[in-house]
Amino acid sequence: MAPPSTTTVAGRDLAHPAREEIRLEQVLHALADPLRLAVVRTLAASPDELSCSVFELPVSKSTSTHHFRVLRESGVIAQVYRGTAKMNALRRADLDAIFPGLLDGVLAAAAVEAERLTTD
Amino acid sequence: MAPPSTTTVAGRDLAHPAREEIRLEQVLHALADPLRLAVVRTLAASPDELSCSVFELPVSKSTSTHHFRVLRESGVIAQVYRGTAKMNALRRADLDAIFPGLLDGVLAAAAVEAERLTTD
Numbered sequence: 001m002a003p004p005s006t007t008t009v010a011g012r013d014l015a016h017p018a019r020e021e022i023r024l025e026q027v028l029h030a031l032a033d034p035l036r037l038a039v040v041r042t043l044a045a046s047p048d049e050l051s052c053s054v055f056e057l058p059v060s061k062s063t064s065t066h067h068f069r070v071l072r073e074s075g076v077i078a079q080v081y082r083g084t085a086k087m088n089a090l091r092r093a094d095l096d097a098i099f100p101g102l103l104d105g106v107l108a109a110a111a112v113e114a115e116r117l118t119t120d
Numbered sequence: 121m122a123p124p125s126t127t128t129v130a131g132r133d134l135a136h137p138a139r140e141e142i143r144l145e146q147v148l149h150a151l152a153d154p155l156r157l158a159v160v161r162t163l164a165a166s167p168d169e170l171s172c173s174v175f176e177l178p179v180s181k182s183t184s185t186h187h188f189r190v191l192r193e194s195g196v197i198a199q200v201y202r203g204t205a206k207m208n209a210l211r212r213a214d215l216d217a218i219f220p221g222l223l224d225g226v227l228a229a230a231a232v233e234a235e236r237l238t239t240d
Contacts, residue, residue, distance in 0.1 A: 028148050113143070
């Protein structure tokens with residue numbers, strides 16, 4: 001059994017699937033939403049972890065929290081509290097190790113899609 | 121406007137999105153289900169189109185029809201009637217043209233996933 005992929009803080013730790021618990025269908029489901037895919041694209045382009053508050057999603061706070069939870073519970077992102085901020089990072093190393101090429105394929109497709117929809 | 125991707129027969133034609141109507145989120149949603157992904161893997165491995173009856177999905181007929189419809193309406197597969205059989209083919213050329221590498225990435229991941237779950 002591999003150790004959990006994120007550091008946890010007693011009482012405030014958030015549940016993450018270990019690498020071997022990540023399932024393709026759940027990853028694809030997590031990515032199959034425009035807002036969640038936008039979050040993933042932003043995280044993929046950022047060298048640092050990002051606070052939830054950075055993402056100005058056009059939805060309520062609770063819906064936003066839901067989207068981040070779907071991403072975390074599927075294994076796509078890691079979330080950790082730093083003080084009062086909930087920080088987010090893409091689990092690229094885990095995803096690339098399990099499903100080589102998948103994340104890059106989806107990110108490339110998302111870039112194409114964004115370009116297509118802009119130029120329509 | 122590109123022509124529709126499938127030949128239609130008056131009165132029995134099934135609705136398909138044209139290539140430019142295919143949306144990434146809908147493709148990912150269609151693929152984010154174990155049964156639909158299994159259908160796609162089988163179609164990807166087949167040189168010929170396959171009848172729905174070839175797929176012995178462990179669900180009711182109506183649920184099976186639903187899964188094929190999701191795949192068709194998202195642009196992942198083409199369905200056409202030949203006599204009384206509904207035949208299915210992967211829209212690989214369309215998907216590869218719009219999102220290069222996406223389908224291959226998902227198929228490779230699905231193969232990994234099948235192997236992982238078998239050897240667990």
